[in-house]
Amino acid sequence: MLKKRAYKNVLAVAVVSTLMGAGTAWAATPSSDHVPSVDTTTDHKALNNVDVMAAITEARGNVTPIDGKPANVTVDNSALSTADTEVAVIAKTTGKTDLEKAKMEAASTKVVGVQAKYISAVTDELLTPYVGKTIASFSIDGVTQEAEQELVAGLHQKIGDALSIDGVKNDIVSIGNRGIFSEVNPIITVIPEGVKITYKVTSNPIVHSVAFEGNTIYTDEALTNYMALESGNILNTVTVGEKIQGINAAYNRDGYMLAHVSGIHVDKQGTLHVGIVEGIVEDITTAGNKKTRTKVITREFNQKKGKPFNKFLVRRSVEKVYNLGFFDDVNVRLLEGSDPSKVILETDVLERKTGTVTIGAGYSESDGLTGILELGEDNLRGTGDKVKLHWEYGGSNKYKNYQISYLHPWLDDKATSLGVNVFSRTNEYNDYDAKGAAVAEYNKKTTGFNISLGRQTGEYTRDYLTLESRDDKYIFDPKSNSANGFIYTKNGGPQETETTHVPNRGFMFKDMNYVGKNFGRTNSITWQKIFDSRDNVYDATQGKRLSAAVQWATRVLGGNFNFCKFTGEARFYHKVRKSQVIALRGRIGWIQGSSPYSQLFTLGGADSLRGYEDDQLRGKKMYNATLEYRFPIIKKVSGVLFTDIGSAWDTSNIIWYKDTKSFEYSFGAGVRVITPIGPVKLDYGIGKHDKKFHFSFGTQF
Structure with missing residues (x-):
């Protein structure tokens, strides 16, 4: 007696939530007059492959297995690329991702392989009565005869095998993984020879077009071309699933980590609707x-x-x-x-606290009582404006030094900044020869102001235009200056032995108008462009800073000098391991025209060439490079190993300076300490001619 085991009718629903990361489902409405052919995948030949899983992988198109793991595949989603140039620029620095390069090279993206989604009503209880019975035949109900032959050939169980629960389930997977069926159910019929297994299949709907909803990053055209669905074909959940994975991966690659395909469904007109949530x-x-x-x-x-x-x-x-x-x-x-x-x-x-108050006082026999007062606020009333007042008083000449600066960083919505600086200072200076020997000591008074406008011209670039007027005056005071040195206002030749000063060594300073050529008013306009992609401007661990500046000083603006000053600088930072940094800085500069002494490039000291006196080297031409290896020691204390090289030369207006181009170098070590009043730096440099300790305040380059 033939017995038919009825199977439970289940609505043909293919749940694709795992493809999209959401709980949305779509209902497949089968076409009553359509008998699907298995030949709906991208490669008919692949279906004849003995290895069914390999055949499915091959049939998906534009996909290759990775490391022999069929669960991992690659998808070529380079056709999907954000049109936001700001994202592309930032991704190169903060994310270490060059999206334009990825697009040009058609870089593939690893995704988890997609399994076909379908429904089957099979249960262990339904199959248990038939376990162990001989399989007499197979058939597929719902496909063409040719398709049936291909599907049967790919089954795991063979005629003559004993029926097993795992075998039936594996066969359901083999059929379902074709991706074109929404429902696969076994019908088992007992016959004298054993059992006959018929797999009843329900096809997915036919797709004629695709529509996208919620997308703003990628255009409908780009997404449609990427999906590459041919009109009139049965929906293949494997192919569509991998395309969806590719869309999700493209969003993540381009930085839109909350964006994903939220759901798909096919309407009565055969349009596949793809919903996208972009976060x-x-x-x-x-x-x-x-x-x-x-x-x-x-x-x-x-x-x-x-x-x-x-x-x-x-x-x-x-x-x-x-x-x-x-x-x-x-x-x-x-x-x-x-x-x-x-x-x-x-x-x-x-x-953090952004205001500073500094009060200091000192006394010496030569200068008498001196005092310092400095007030600063980097976040004035919470507006982001910066203001600073520095005042010094005292000394034997009762000098009054002051500096007032103000910066308003946002004049408009384009981050245009305005800075104003007014200053007057009288400081003691030492002149050195190229080997670091002191040859003169004098005072210089500098007064002036500058006004600077800055403008954001790119994500990492700013341009500055600065108008400056400064007046440098030479002051020589026999009472306070060293007994050794030049008197730049006098002619050469030995002085009277009663005086405290040594001979001028034959230099005719007065006749050569040394003071007139090197001291006076400099009125200039400076343009500067800065590219800065450092992750932290105070203590960079990665990124770079590039700058170029041109200063044009002219008598047309009311000054005493005509010259053009060109300066270029590059800084690079690379993190080593967790918290160690290699920092490299290079600088070059040259001046065209007759530059005064105060505008010459200088090298030497804590910020340029350690192991040398401050500003020991001067000239109209300059190069300088520094390599540092920075590493932490304890909290708020770090160490540095460094080497500096550089030189400055071409000093036509300094007649006593031996004008020779040389190669200067130094190496050494130092420590950095973060204190309540700011970073403190202590370095010991071993130079070509001498060794020096350098103590300074401020952040590292």
């Missing part, structure tokens, strides 16, 4: 900023409200906020938006 930033808020105004933080953000969340833009935004110097820590948190497709970006900051 829109609904609002940007702040927390922890008790003093700093919210707009001071949010105006630094590359990530904008109403746009998809992008990790590159957010990472760069955090860097810019931290580099303001107002905060000890900056963190970003994602909060739920008004609906699941939106997020709120909260920036949590830990404010």
Whole structure:
């Protein structure tokens, strides 16, 4: 007696939530008058492959196995690329991802292999009564005869085998993994020879077109071309699933880490609808900023409200906020938006003290009582404006030094800055020959002002235009200056023995108008361009800073000198291991025209050539390079190993200076200490001619 085991009818639903990371499902409505052919994959020949899994992999198109693991595949999604140039630029630095290069090279993306999604009502309880019975025949109900032969050939169980639960399930997987069926169910019939197994299949709907919803990053055209679905073919969940994986991977590669395909469904007209959620930033808020105004933080953000969340833009935004110097820590948190497709970006900051007060006093027999007062605020009333007042009084000449500076960083919404600086200072200077021997000691008084406008011209670039007027005056005071040296206002020849000064060694300073050629008013206009991609402007661990400047001084502006000064600098930073850094800096410069003494390039001292006197080398031409290896020692204390090279030459207006081009070098070690009044640097440099300790304040280059 023939017995038919009825199977439970199940709605033909293929759940593709695992393809999209969401719980959305689509209902496949089978066409009553359509008998599917297995030849709906991209490569008919692949279906004849004995290895079914290999055949499926080959049939998917544009996919190759990785390391022999069929669960991992690559998809060529280079055709999908963000059109946001800002994202592309930032990704090269903060994310170490060159999106343009990836697009040009058609770089593939690793994704998890997609399994076909289908429904089967088979259970162990339904199969148990037939376990061990001989399989007499197979058939596939719902496909053409040719397709049936191909499907049967790919089954794991063979005629004559004993039926097993795992065998039936494996056969269901073999059929279902073709990707074109929404339902696969076995019908087992007992016959005298054993059992007959019929696999009842329901085909996926036919797709005529594809439509996308919610996409703003990639165009409909780009997505449609990427999907590459041929009109009139049965929906293949494997092929479509991998394309969806590729879309998700492209979003993640381009920094849109919250974006994903949220769901797909086929309507009655055969249109495949693909829904995309891009993770829109609904609002940007702040927390922890008790003093700093919210707009001071949010105006630094590359990530904008109403746009998809992008990790590159957010990472760069955090860097810019931290580099303001107002905060000890900056963190970003994602909060739920008004609906699941939106997020709120909260920036949590830990404010630091931005005001400084410095008071100092001293006494010496030569200078008498001296005093220093300095007031500074880097975040004036929480606006981000900077103001500084420096005042010195005292000395034997009762000099009064002062400097007043003010910076307003945002004149408009394009980050145009305005800086004003007024100064008057009288300082004691030493002149050296090329080997570091002191030859003169004098005072120089400098008064003037400068006004600077800066403008953001790119994500990492700023241009500055500065107008400056300064007046340098030579002062020689026999009471306070050294007994050894030149008197630049006198002619050469030995002086009276009663005086305290040595001979001028034959240099005719007065006749040669030495003071007139080297001291006076310099009125100039300077243009400077800076590219700065450092992750931390105060203590960089990666990135670079490039700058070029041209200073044009002319009598047309009311000054006493005509010259052009060109300066170029490059700094590079590379992190080694976790917290060690290799830093490299190179500088070049040259001057065309008759430059005064005060505008010559100088080398020597803590900031350029350690192991040499401050400003020991001077000239109209200069080169300088520094290589440092920086490493932590304990908290707030770090060490550095360094080597410096450089030279400055061509001093036509300094007639006593031996004008020879040389190669100077030094090497040594130092420590850096973070103190409440700022970073302190102590270096010991071994130079070509001497050894020096250098003590200074300020951050590293």
